[in-house]
Amino acid sequence: MKISVIGTGYVGLIQAVGLAEFGFNVVGIDIDETKVKQLNKGKCPLYEEGLEELLKKHINKNLTFTTSYEPIKDSDVIFLCVGTPQDRDGNADLRFLFSAVEKIKETISKDDYKVIVIKSTVPVGTNRKVKELLSEYNVDVVSNPEFLREGIAVYDFFNPERIVLGFENLKNKKPIKIMESIYYCFKEKNIPFVITNWETAELIKYASNAFLATKLSFINELAKLSDKVGADIKTVSYAMGLDPRIGNKFLNAGIGYGGSCFPKDVKALIKQFENNNIDPILIKATDKVNEEQIKWFFEKIKNYYGDLNGKVFAVLGLAFKPNTDDLRESRAIKLIDILLEEGTIVKGFDYVKKARENTINMYKFDKTKAFYGYNLYILDDLYETVKDVDGIIITVEYDRFNKEDWEKIANLVKEKVIFDGRNILNVEKIKKLGFRYHGVGR
Numbered sequence: 001m002k003i004s005v006i007g008t009g010y011v012g013l014i015q016a017v018g019l020a021e022f023g024f025n026v027v028g029i030d031i032d033e034t035k036v037k038q039l040n041k042g043k044c045p046l047y048e049e050g051l052e053e054l055l056k057k058h059i060n061k062n063l064t065f066t067t068s069y070e071p072i073k074d075s076d077v078i079f080l081c082v083g084t085p086q087d088r089d090g091n092a093d094l095r096f097l098f099s100a101v102e103k104i105k106e107t108i109s110k111d112d113y114k115v116i117v118i119k120s121t122v123p124v125g126t127n128r129k130v131k132e133l134l135s136e137y138n139v140d141v142v143s144n145p146e147f148l149r150e151g152i153a154v155y156d157f158f159n160p161e162r163i164v165l166g167f168e169n170l171k172n173k174k175p176i177k178i179m180e181s182i183y184y185c186f187k188e189k190n191i192p193f194v195i196t197n198w199e200t201a202e203l204i205k206y207a208s209n210a211f212l213a214t215k216l217s218f219i220n221e222l223a224k225l226s227d228k229v230g231a232d233i234k235t236v237s238y239a240m241g242l243d244p245r246i247g248n249k250f251l252n253a254g255i256g257y258g259g260s261c262f263p264k265d266v267k268a269l270i271k272q273f274e275n276n277n278i279d280p281i282l283i284k285a286t287d288k289v290n291e292e293q294i295k296w297f298f299e300k301i302k303n304y305y306g307d308l309n310g311k312v313f314a315v316l317g318l319a320f321k322p323n324t325d326d327l328r329e330s331r332a333i334k335l336i337d338i339l340l341e342e343g344t345i346v347k348g349f350d351y352v353k354k355a356r357e358n359t360i361n362m363y364k365f366d367k368t369k370a371f372y373g374y375n376l377y378i379l380d381d382l383y384e385t386v387k388d389v390d391g392i393i394i395t396v397e398y399d400r401f402n403k404e405d406w407e408k409i410a411n412l413v414k415e416k417v418i419f420d421g422r423n424i425l426n427v428e429k430i431k432k433l434g435f436r437y438h439g440v441g442r
């Protein structure tokens with residue numbers, strides 16, 4: 001079977017490489033020429049553990065990349081993995097998706113049968129709309145939302161919790177059989193398949209992300225109270241999580257969720273409610289709590305110092321989560337912006353080199369940030385970063401921070417104060433070294 005994957009970002013690239021590993025002939029298509037050139041040389045334009053090795057294994061064998069849509073003529077299945085960012089009003093912006101559909105229309109013949117699979121996260125009704133746009137073509141449209149997490153995306157591709165497939169008509173077995181044959185390995189591993197209609201599949205994706213985001217906003221809001229009343233939110237989370245009905249995942253309080261998906265998908269779900277004249281009370285609150293969390297944390301820092309002007313901070317963590325170079329909606333970047341605006345000097349560090357490079361580029365080329373960028377220094381070494389600072393701020397939940405030499409760090413800093421925005425540090429150890437510790441809700 002020949003497969004095309006349109007859009008080679010975090011989702012599309014992993015899909016293309018993963019399907020090549022399954023043995024399919026795969027062509028990845030992207031409008032970004034630089035990306036395509038890099039990929040054909042076996043170089044990964046984004047950081048994801050294990051991805052470059054797999055890319056190198058298959059490139060120019062059963063995997064190639066191009067900017068041309070021509071290869072889709074020979075493809076049996078076409079995956080759409082283009083971005084669906086947030087538009088100005090909070091809706092999902094489907095420009096890239098519809099532009100790709102237009103290109104498909106211009107390229108394929110009306111008679112050749114193809115399965116078009118929408119992997120991008122799209123609002124309910126989008127698969128139906130795409131089918132309408134392709135109504136004169138011999139195609140089936142399938143909704144196949146993606147659930148991978150950045151930072152462990154390769155693992156997630158090969159070990160999904162479920163495969164969700166939405167079809168126009170469940171009596172039409174042809175596209176169902178084709179999709180099941182693509183994901184045959186997962187069938188063999190007894191991974192649950194949810195076969196349903198388009199609308200249900202589309203809603204499953206938004207419901208899953210919004211539920212996880214709500215769990216986070218719930219614990220983050222509780223953390224504020226915990227802080228005030230002298231409770232320890234980490235113990236609260238732990239004890240709550242012992243009840244299997246609650247579960248212990250996604251209960252780690254912090255400075256809020258970031259990334260390319262939770263913030264935009266929560267907002268897009270709110271819009272879908274509003275477009276259907278329903279007030280999404282709970283989901284709006286999820287979003288609001290998240291927006292406020294970073295400001296609340298900043299106030300905590302400000303209250304400690306009083307005047308922040310001229311203070312020097314080490315911000316440990318730049319991306320939106322560990323082991324990724326992705327800065328989209330990163331809470332670390334949001335906090336850095338606020339700190340710079342307050343006249344502080346920020347020394348930033350992340351273990352992922354590409355996250356550091358992306359940060360430098362962002363402050364260099366984004367006009368809204370360039371001004372403040374003068375007081376921002378991105379360093380390659382954690383110990384250099386903490387040298388002579390008035391405080392350390394942890395913004396990404398790297399467990400690795402605990403393995404660092406804290407005695408050395410204690411000797412390097414100007415003032416022994418830590419603001420742990422992810423409640424990740426071993427508090428006992430830190431306090432023994434004379435650090436004053438401020439967590440989130442503890």
Ligand SMILES: NC(=O)C1=CN([C@@H]2O[C@H](COP(=O)(O)OP(=O)(O)OC[C@H]3O[C@@H](n4cnc5c(N)ncnc54)[C@H](O)[C@@H]3O)[C@@H](O)[C@H]2O)C=CC1
Binds near residue numbers: 007029100148261
């Ligand atoms: N990043 C993630 O962890 C996850 C993302 N998703 C969803 O998957 C979709 C893709 O997300 P990412 O991979 O993060 O996006 P991305 O922004 O990293 O990549 C999108 C790619 O599509 C390309 N593109 C745009 N228009 C195109 C066109 N007309 N033809 C060919 N290529 C085109 C872009 O150049 C870019 O390389 C989104 O809907 C997102 O919500 C779903 C699950 C996880």
Ligand SMILES: O=C(O)[C@H]1O[C@H](OP(=O)(O)OP(=O)(O)OC[C@H]2O[C@@H](n3ccc(=O)[nH]c3=O)[C@H](O)[C@@H]2O)[C@H](O)[C@@H](O)[C@@H]1O
Binds near residue numbers: 147149253260261397
């Ligand atoms: O649709 C998507 O794009 C993806 O969004 C999330 O994946 P991702 O954004 O890569 O990362 P997560 O691990 O979910 O973390 C999201 C944010 O929540 C924060 N988080 C996570 C867990 C926690 O306990 N506390 C917490 O603050 C992280 O720091 C991060 O900023 C979902 O977990 C994936 O299932 C989904 O496919």
